[in-house]
Amino acid sequence: MTPGRALEALLCALVEPACAVCHGLNDQPLASAVCAECWQRVELFDPLAQRAADMPPLLDALVSAGPHRGTLRRLVRCLKYDRRRSVARPLARLMAEAGHALLASADVVVPVPSHWWRRFRRGFNQTEELARHLGRPWACLLRRPGARIPQVHLRGVARRSNVQGAFALDVRACQRWQRHRERPVSAHDSLLDGMRVLLVDDVATTGATLGACAEVLRAAGAISVSALTAARADLGRRPAPPQPRHQEPAVRR
Numbered sequence: 001m002t003p004g005r006a007l008e009a010l011l012c013a014l015v016e017p018a019c020a021v022c023h024g025l026n027d028q029p030l031a032s033a034v035c036a037e038c039w040q041r042v043e044l045f046d047p048l049a050q051r052a053a054d055m056p057p058l059l060d061a062l063v064s065a066g067p068h069r070g071t072l073r074r075l076v077r078c079l080k081y082d083r084r085r086s087v088a089r090p091l092a093r094l095m096a097e098a099g100h101a102l103l104a105s106a107d108v109v110v111p112v113p114s115h116w117w118r119r120f121r122r123g124f125n126q127t128e129e130l131a132r133h134l135g136r137p138w139a140c141l142l143r144r145p146g147a148r149i150p151q152v153h154l155r156g157v158a159r160r161s162n163v164q165g166a167f168a169l170d171v172r173a174c175q176r177w178q179r180h181r182e183r184p185v186s187a188h189d190s191l192l193d194g195m196r197v198l199l200v201d202d203v204a205t206t207g208a209t210l211g212a213c214a215e216v217l218r219a220a221g222a223i224s225v226s227a228l229t230a231a232r233a234d235l236g237r238r239p240a241p242p243q244p245r246h247q248e249p250a251v252r253r
């Protein structure tokens with residue numbers, strides 16, 4: 001038995017750590033806040049069938065790991081509201097499996113920003129936690145200057161109007177990012193001239209937030225803006241039948 005497993009066995013015997021989703025015994029508390037059985041129960045979309053799903057405006061593609069319900073919905077809530085950062089890596093792994101083609105063609109992965117106050121209160125931005133584990137270059141090229149009503153409290157048209165003008169380019173972050181590019185951008189180019197951007201968010205609902213971000217990125221010169229999310233609310237759509245999960249994702253911190 002490795003020292004890590006021995007420590008986990010000791011923790012299980014002493015404090016009986018609970019899984020953040022099912023509240024049963026989590027026998028791998030050092031690896032993840034969620035037990036292995038819950039990861040096995042996550043429903044995933046068929047990657048090919050997602051192309052038929054209706055596309056929010058200004059996005060070239062939108063791929064989500066699975067439907068925003070059941071275990072996947074609770075996992076997103078664990079990360080977002082219960083501040084369980086250890087959930088981010090295995091969630092990102094599910095996203096990377098679903099969106100590997102988008103990731104391969106992206107020049108940069110950009111997390112959807114949250115207002116600084118919400119980030120401060122949570123201690124982190126959940127979309128950054130997802131982006132950092134996707135295995136591609138990522139940068140916070142957008143900012144959210146004003147606090148708006150959280151989208152989760154709104155529906156339909158109200159969601160779209162709530163995010164209009166909510167996002168802006170982080171010019172300094174873009175300049176820092178360009179210094180790392182192999183092909184320097186001339187003074188006449190836009191900040192994101194010719195770049196293919198992949199937006200990352202935890203949940204796509206109406207696509208209003210992703211569309212508002214895409215509008216800013218395209219205005220800055222991005223030639224392609226796609227999005228990858230952990231979950232997608234179906235809103236009466238039929239994106240794809242869920243697939244049972246057979247492989248347990250890696251759950252190390």
Ligand SMILES: [Zn+2]
Nearest residue numbers: 019022035038
């Ligand atoms: Zn569980």
